[in-house]
Amino acid sequence: MTDASYRDAIFSTPLDRVASFSFDERVVACFPDMVRRSIPGYGQILGMFGVIAERHLRHAAHVYDLGCSLGAVGLALAGRLPAEAFELTGVDLSLTMIGRAREIAAAESPDHRMQFVEGDIRHLDYRASGMIVLNFTLQFLPPADRDAVIDKLFAALEPGGILVLSEKIVAEDEQENAWLVERYHDFKRANGYSEMEISQKRTALENVLVPDTLAAHHARLTQAGFSRVTTWFQYLNFASLVAFKDKDALIGAKAATQDA
Numbered sequence: 001m002t003d004a005s006y007r008d009a010i011f012s013t014p015l016d017r018v019a020s021f022s023f024d025e026r027v028v029a030c031f032p033d034m035v036r037r038s039i040p041g042y043g044q045i046l047g048m049f050g051v052i053a054e055r056h057l058r059h060a061a062h063v064y065d066l067g068c069s070l071g072a073v074g075l076a077l078a079g080r081l082p083a084e085a086f087e088l089t090g091v092d093l094s095l096t097m098i099g100r101a102r103e104i105a106a107a108e109s110p111d112h113r114m115q116f117v118e119g120d121i122r123h124l125d126y127r128a129s130g131m132i133v134l135n136f137t138l139q140f141l142p143p144a145d146r147d148a149v150i151d152k153l154f155a156a157l158e159p160g161g162i163l164v165l166s167e168k169i170v171a172e173d174e175q176e177n178a179w180l181v182e183r184y185h186d187f188k189r190a191n192g193y194s195e196m197e198i199s200q201k202r203t204a205l206e207n208v209l210v211p212d213t214l215a216a217h218h219a220r221l222t223q224a225g226f227s228r229v230t231t232w233f234q235y236l237n238f239a240s241l242v243a244f245k246d247k248d249a250l251i252g253a254k255a256a257t258q259d260a
C-alpha cells in the first residue's frame, strides 16, 4: 500500500486499565502493520480472493466487502481482475476506516468501480451480489447477531454466488486449543510483539472478539441454506471458509476469462 502506515505500538506501554479494543483512529493509523503481524496468513488469504473470483464471479457482478477496514479485499480483487469484471461495495462501522479506504482506492485503483460506505452490516438492505466477503469481521459481532446476518447474506447472493468467511477460531478440544493459542503467541513474538503487547491486546479483545469453532461456522452456514461449505485455509487458529449457494457450485467454476 502507498498509504502512510505506522508500526503498531498500541499496547507497547503498560496501561493501568486496558480498555476494550476498538477500531479507533490509532488503530486505523497502524492497521496494515497490525493485521500483517497479527493475522497468520492474512496476505495469502487476500491473494486468493482474486483467484476465487475469477472462477466463480459472473462478469460485472456486485461484490460486498463487509467490515472492509481500509479496503484490502477490493484492492486484492482489483489487482487481479479488470475494471469491468466487478463492482464492489465496502462497508464498515468506522467512518475513519471508510475515509482512508476511499483515499487508498482512489490512489491505487482509480479505474475500478469501488465505493465505501459507513454502515452496520447487521442493518443493511443488501443488494443482489455474486460474492460476499467477511474477512475477519463476523468475529466482532455479538454472537447472538451472527445467524441473522448470515441468513441475510444467503438471501442476497445470486444463483452461483459465494460467501468467503475468514475468522479467528477456537478449537473444540481444550488441549489442542491451548497449543494453537500458544503457537499463535509465538507467531506474534516472532513478528516483534513483546509479552506486554501480547497480554494487553489479549485483555482488550476479551468479549470484543469472540471466536466460534469451525464446526459452529459450518453449522451456521449450512443452516442458512448454503449447499456446500469448505474450509479452504487454516493457519494456527485462523481459518477461511468458502460457502457455495448452489449444489453444483464446484463443477460450475468457470474458466478465468469466460463470461457466465
Ligand SMILES: C[S@@+](CC[C@H](N)C(=O)[O-])C[C@H]1O[C@@H](n2cnc3c(N)ncnc32)[C@H](O)[C@@H]1O
Binding pocket: 023, 035, 066, 067, 068, 069, 070, 071, 072, 073, 091, 092, 093, 094, 097, 119, 120, 121, 122, 134, 135, 136, 137, 140, 141
Ligand atoms: C479485522 S477488521 C477487518 C479487516 C479487513 N476486512 C481486511 O481484510 O483488511 C474488522 C472490521 O470490522 C468492522 N466492523 C465491526 N463490526 C461491524 C459492523 N457491525 N458493521 C460493519 N463493520 C463492522 C470494524 O470497524 C473493522 O474495521
Ligand SMILES: O=C(O)C(=O)C[C@]1(C(=O)O)C=C[C@@H](O)C=C1
Binding pocket: 034, 035, 038, 039, 136, 168, 201, 202, 205, 209
Ligand atoms: O491480535 C489478535 O489477537 C487478533 O486476534 C488479531 C486481530 C483479528 O483477528 O482481527 C484482532 C484485532 C485487529 O483487528 C487485528 C487482528
